[in-house]
Amino acid sequence: MSIRNMILLGPPGAGKGTQAVHLVEEFGLLHLSTGDMLRGAVEAHTNLGLQAKCFMDAGDLVPDELVIGIIRDRLGGADVRDLGVLLDGFPRTLVQAEALAGVISQLRLGELIVINIAVPDELLIRRLSGRRMCDTCSEIFHIDRDGVDVGDPCPTCTTGKIYQRSDDQVEAIAERLRNYHAKTAPLIKYYSERDMLISIDGSGTPDEVHRRVMAHLELGA
Numbered sequence: 001m002s003i004r005n006m007i008l009l010g011p012p013g014a015g016k017g018t019q020a021v022h023l024v025e026e027f028g029l030l031h032l033s034t035g036d037m038l039r040g041a042v043e044a045h046t047n048l049g050l051q052a053k054c055f056m057d058a059g060d061l062v063p064d065e066l067v068i069g070i071i072r073d074r075l076g077g078a079d080v081r082d083l084g085v086l087l088d089g090f091p092r093t094l095v096q097a098e099a100l101a102g103v104i105s106q107l108r109l110g111e112l113i114v115i116n117i118a119v120p121d122e123l124l125i126r127r128l129s130g131r132r133m134c135d136t137c138s139e140i141f142h143i144d145r146d147g148v149d150v151g152d153p154c155p156t157c158t159t160g161k162i163y164q165r166s167d168d169q170v171e172a173i174a175e176r177l178r179n180y181h182a183k184t185a186p187l188i189k190y191y192s193e194r195d196m197l198i199s200i201d202g203s204g205t206p207d208e209v210h211r212r213v214m215a216h217l218e219l220g221a
């Protein structure tokens with residue numbers, strides 16, 4: 001199956017970032033994560049970053065017009081047309097989904113498949129509260145599985161330091177889950193009605209989930 005463009009949909013902690021790493025390798029797609037783009041803007045103290053930071057720290061969604069603006073600009077790049085794109089964390093509202101449909105059609109970017117990774121809330125809370133990241137190579141870890149914690153050197157790139165995302169605190173996680181159920185979960189119906197949705201059980205190990213995704217894409221794993 002040749003894949004042009006893909007959306008990874010799912011609640012916070014579903015494993016979108018974890019699965020994206022394998023899928024972009026497998027299909028040669030460009031990985032665009034709105035979360036990573038926004039965190040980069042916060043880090044660089046850009047105007048966008050300054051506007052986004054308070055929403056992100058509180059676990060709220062950044063306003064649609066800001067996120068749609070950065071995605072619209074990025075999708076216009078020649079690399080997106082050449083490689084195809086994997087969107088991780090976008091769209092997250094019906095307004096964003098409609099805007100994306102318009103941009104894809106206007107830029108003639110081709111077909112879009114939506115993979116929804118479903119995981120129960122209790123498991124999401126465990127995954128998010130134990131997530132740790134490398135500040136240099138951005139590798140994603142979990143304290144239970146990988147035995148790393150804040151301040152440790154990154155076992156992958158060895159130069160980076162392990163940190164915890166500011167929105168992985170208990171209150172922010174609860175708010176992110178509330179926002180997911182109210183604003184993002186309706187996209188499952190939206191894409192299902194348009195016959196674009198593949199739903200995957202996101203419990204089990206990252207490898208098991210990856211194999212399920214590949215099996216659904218009829219490629220085998």
Ligand code: AP5
Binds near residue numbers: 013019055056062205
């Ligand atoms: P974003 O960075 O997109 O965060 P998110 O959607 O909340 O998703 P996460 O990155 O938290 O989780 P993930 O599904 O990628 O899971 P991961 O693979 O890391 O967005 C952050 C913020 O930016 C938002 O809250 C919002 O403010 C803003 N934003 C972004 N996009 C926006 C948009 N479109 N509109 C408005 N605002 C936007 O895995 C999590 C943990 O679980 C890791 O420790 C991992 O190792 C572990 N894990 C993963 N898979 C498994 C598995 N199968 N088994 C065991 N452990 C696993």
